[in-house]
Amino acid sequence: ITSSQAQRARENFTSDQIDHKVAEVVQFILIKDQKKIPIRRADIGKHVIKDYKHIYAEVMNRVCRTFEQVFGLKLVEIDLKQHIYILINKLEPIRGQTVSMHPGNPKMGLLFVILSVIFMKGGTIKENLVWNTLKKLRLDPGEKHDEFGDVKKVVTEEFVRQKYLEYGKIPHTEPVEYEFRWGLRAEKEVSKLKLLEFVGELFDQDPQNWTQQFREASTSGTSSQST
Amino acid sequence: MSRQMGDGHRLFLQNMMTNGIVSAAQAGMLHKKCCELHGGQEKIDDFINVVNTHLQPLFMHIRKGMSEEDGQEHFVLVNMAETDITRMAADYAENELELFRKIMDLIVESDSGSASSTAILNSADKLISKKLKKKEAELVLNKFVQDKWLKEQDGEYTLSVRCIVEMEPYMRTIYQDMIKVCYVCHNIALQCQVCENPSCEIKVHLPCVARYFRARSDPHCPACNDFWPHEIPEMQAPQSQSSQNLPSS
Ligand SMILES: [Mg+2]
Ligand SMILES: [Mg+2]
Ligand SMILES: [Zn+2]
Ligand SMILES: [Zn+2]
Numbered sequence: 001i002t003s004s005q006a007q008r009a010r011e012n013f014t015s016d017q018i019d020h021k022v023a024e025v026v027q028f029i030l031i032k033d034q035k036k037i038p039i040r041r042a043d044i045g046k047h048v049i050k051d052y053k054h055i056y057a058e059v060m061n062r063v064c065r066t067f068e069q070v071f072g073l074k075l076v077e078i079d080l081k082q083h084i085y086i087l088i089n090k091l092e093p094i095r096g097q098t099v100s101m102h103p104g105n106p107k108m109g110l111l112f113v114i115l116s117v118i119f120m121k122g123g124t125i126k127e128n129l130v131w132n133t134l135k136k137l138r139l140d141p142g143e144k145h146d147e148f149g150d151v152k153k154v155v156t157e158e159f160v161r162q163k164y165l166e167y168g169k170i171p172h173t174e175p176v177e178y179e180f181r182w183g184l185r186a187e188k189e190v191s192k193l194k195l196l197e198f199v200g201e202l203f204d205q206d207p208q209n210w211t212q213q214f215r216e217a218s219t220s221g222t223s224s225q226s227t
Numbered sequence: 228m229s230r231q232m233g234d235g236h237r238l239f240l241q242n243m244m245t246n247g248i249v250s251a252a253q254a255g256m257l258h259k260k261c262c263e264l265h266g267g268q269e270k271i272d273d274f275i276n277v278v279n280t281h282l283q284p285l286f287m288h289i290r291k292g293m294s295e296e297d298g299q300e301h302f303v304l305v306n307m308a309e310t311d312i313t314r315m316a317a318d319y320a321e322n323e324l325e326l327f328r329k330i331m332d333l334i335v336e337s338d339s340g341s342a343s344s345t346a347i348l349n350s351a352d353k354l355i356s357k358k359l360k361k362k363e364a365e366l367v368l369n370k371f372v373q374d375k376w377l378k379e380q381d382g383e384y385t386l387s388v389r390c391i392v393e394m395e396p397y398m399r400t401i402y403q404d405m406i407k408v409c410y411v412c413h414n415i416a417l418q419c420q421v422c423e424n425p426s427c428e429i430k431v432h433l434p435c436v437a438r439y440f441r442a443r444s445d446p447h448c449p450a451c452n453d454f455w456p457h458e459i460p461e462m463q464a465p466q467s468q469s470s471q472n473l474p475s476s
Contacts, residue, residue, distance in 0.1 A: 023285045027306070030244070031317045070281045071244075072237030091238050094260055 013055065022062045024048050029063070029075070033087040036162040036185070041083035078163065078184040086163065088189045110148060111164055111186075113137065114155065116195045118180055126170070127178040130155070159183070230277045235265035240278050243289060243304040248375055248389040251300040275302070292392035295340070295385070295418040296378070298434025298462050303392040318374065322357040323367050326350065330377070331394075334386055335402050340417030341383040344368070391415050410450055411435035420457045427451035437462035 013021075028048045032039045049056055067073040072091040078084055117133050118125045131141045131152075139145060141152040148154050159165040163185040170177045182190075239261045243249065249257065258271040267274065275289050282288055286307045293300055315324060329350040333342035344365075351364035359367065368384070371377040375389045391398075395415060399406055409416040409432045416430040429450045431439065437460045440446040446455035 019284060026285055034317055066285070069232055070237065070285070071240060072234060073241075089241070091234055091241065094238065094242065094257070094264070 013052065018052075018055065018059065018062075021049070021052050021059055022066065025059060025063045026066055029067075029085070029087060036086075036164075038078065038163055038185075039085045039087075041085065076188055078188070086185050086188070088185070107148060107154065107158075110134075110139065110151075110154070111159055112190075112195060114159075114165065114180065115182060115186055115190060118182060119192060119195060123181060125180050127167075127180065130180055230269075230280075232277060232281050233265055233267065235261040235267045236274065236278050236281075238265065239274070240282075240289075240304075243302070248292075248301050248303045248387070248392075251302065254302045290392055292388040293412065293414060293432070293434065294388050295391075295416075295432055295434070298432070298437070301388045301392075303389050305393050307396075315376070319367075319370075320357075322354050322359060323370075325354050325356050326359060326364065326367060327371065327376070329354075330371075330384065331386065331398070331401075334384070334417060335398070335405055339383075340419065341385045344379075344382045344384065347384060385418060391417070409435050411439050420455075422448045422451060422453060423456060424448065424451050424453040427453065433460045434462050436460060 025044060025048050028044065029039055044060075045053055045056065049059065052059060064075050067075050067087065068090070072089065073087050074090050075085050076088055078086055113133065114130055117130060121129065134141055134151065139148070139151050141155070143151075145151050155165070156167050160167050160183065163183040165183045165186070166181040167178060168181075170179050239257055242257055254275075255271060258274055261267065262274075269277070279289055288305045288307055290303050290305050291300055292303050315327065319327070326347075330342055330347055333346055333350065334340060347368065348361055348364050351359040351361070351367075368377070368379070372379050372384075375387050377384050377390065378387050379385075386394075391414075398415065407416050407430045408414060409419060410429040411431050412435050414432075416432055419430040419432050420436050422429045422431075427448060427450050429448065431449075436457070439449060440455065440459045443459075446459060447453065448455050
């Protein structure tokens with residue numbers, strides 16, 4: 001689309017119509033984000049943009065600005081080929097019991113444990129190590145948990161679908177083995193320093209006791225703040 | 228020129244999005260915390276007005292609502308772009324939504340403003356989209372309560388503050404004249420007392436009855452002046468009054 005074509009397309013819509021379309025896209029993405037489902041640009045086009053496709057770029061620019069200015073959220077494209085977005089939080093959530101915990105929140109504790117184990121093991125970890133760690137915390141992946149239901153399913157399906165974790169085959173293993181890595185959403189949303197603090201609280205240790213990980217976490221935290 | 232949105236307002240809004248509804252006391256604590264973390268001096272009503280100004284182009288609004296049970300004020304994040312309960316579709320299956328509509332029917336059509344678990348579970352057996360077994364229906368009911376759409380007490384289910392505030396346009400459209408408002412506060416009245424004068428029959432919320440008739444030994448209907456025969460409930464002072472007295476830094 002040339003810029004003159006885009007300009008002619010824009011002239012076909014009133015300012016109110018464009019405002020309304022921006023609001024619709026914001027709503028669509030917020031609803032998807034409730035379940036941390038990554039958003040495909042194709043879906044935005046198909047379900048919301050529809051006839052406004054020639055001014056897609058303008059609408060999306062305003063959508064991004066709205067998320068930042070009104071909600072403190074950032075719309076990030078995590079897959080440049082497939083054009084997949086996630087919405088990440090730029091603000092630090094409030095700790096404590098000011099407001100009742102959302103039912104989904106205990107799962108974040110489960111996720112943090114797994115992300116921290118992966119991080120402390122250098123970024124990739126065999127599946128068995130995760131299950132063994134969870135067992136030590138009385139979260140047996142083979143049994144139904146009161147809070148999480150099927151722990152293995154939450155970890156290998158839900159967290160993967162939400163792109164907090166990557167779960168894949170280890171090549172050239174017989175019988176086949178699987179490994180976990182951090183997912184794209186975790187890379188963008190989770191502070192490694194906060195992760196170490198969390199685990200320190202959980203195991204009652206000082207993060208500085210894990211020297212290598214703490215150094216990397218500090219460096220990672222510094223660089224992420226500057227972006 | 229309206230006030231700019233700061234990180235404190237954004238953080239408050241994020242919490243409203245996560246919770247859907249908070250009590251006035253919770254909102255007060257949240258407001259205080261957001262101002263401490265990100266700076267801010269305005270009172271909570273002004274603070275929320277700033278948020279609402281920026282939500283307006285997005286057809287969203289933080290609205291106040293009163294609990295029909297105890298008169299306590301709440302803040303609800305309302306999505307005005309949706310005109311029916313398809314907004315719940317992100318969280319529920321088609322037959323679960325159908326059950327929810329039936330529950331609303333039962334509650335609106337009842338004199339008590341509530342529906343028994345027995346009546347609800349009987350409805351679950353007659354769903355058009357896909358029947359729910361009794362055990363499944365019980366789980367769905369629990370989910371409605373957990374997500375703050377319904378309240379349950381002793382096996383009786385009522386519509387929550389969140390539901391009444393968010394679903395008001397839908398309810399007015401679907402139920403029309405069956406929906407009555409409280410004579411005192413002018414909000415939808417489901418759990419209420421009714422004047423027994425056949426030519427009057429106004430409805431008044433229990434908390435509104437308590438406030439209106441407070442310290443009167445000989446209560447009369449505010450509309451037709453007939454004797455008000457119902458027992459005047461005792462209500463403790465609404466939480467919102469004490470929350471407004473919380474010091475805001
Ligand atoms: Mg700021
Ligand atoms: Mg700030
Ligand atoms: Zn009332
Ligand atoms: Zn009367």
